[in-house]
Amino acid sequence: MAPDEAVIGCTGELVIGTRGSAGPGEVLVRIRGGSETFLAWSDEPLPHGAAVLVIESRGSRQVDVIKWADPLDALAGDGAGNAG
Template structure:
């Protein structure tokens, strides 16, 4: 798979659900629907986000790490 293919599969903009609460000072975990399935990512946020809340991926910081924000209800 080429780099262009990886960028086409970016999780940015995808909706996910928090599976491990995201604290203010470290990562939690989110399950995001990408590539026809669901994948787990380490997730950081500006503010704590609780388990089972919906989030949107706003930035990919590595292949398995993302920055998320709460999904507006």
Template sequence: MAFVGDQLIGQVGHVTMRIAGAGRPGEVQLPIRGGSESFIAYGDEPIEAGAAVLVVGARPGRVVEVARLSG
């Protein structure tokens, strides 16, 4: 069975709790299973709540790596 997090790569979500960057996580809401769910999120830079993000990586335990979407 494939790692569920792999299915999240490429998904667009929104930051619900600020991602501080530098290894300090925040939280994002991502579309999954016909709804949306919260995931712990890490980013290379600080990303404020409400910003749109793209999932660029996944780790075990409901943890994703994200990048800010410009626009």
């Protein structure tokens, strides 16, 4: 099956943690106006509930992911924009 280019760059949440080279987990990705699940592979184990970024599609509903921290979350937590 051909890679799904649309999923690359999407963020998601692990519903089953990954085990690094020992095996995949499962990620729920916000895509195409909804949510879809994919088998998720990562270089290092990532826990259930981790926010991830899809960096590659392997086809057959399998993706490579890395841990993701939304940079806008850091801005929201620094007090910027709050009236004082």
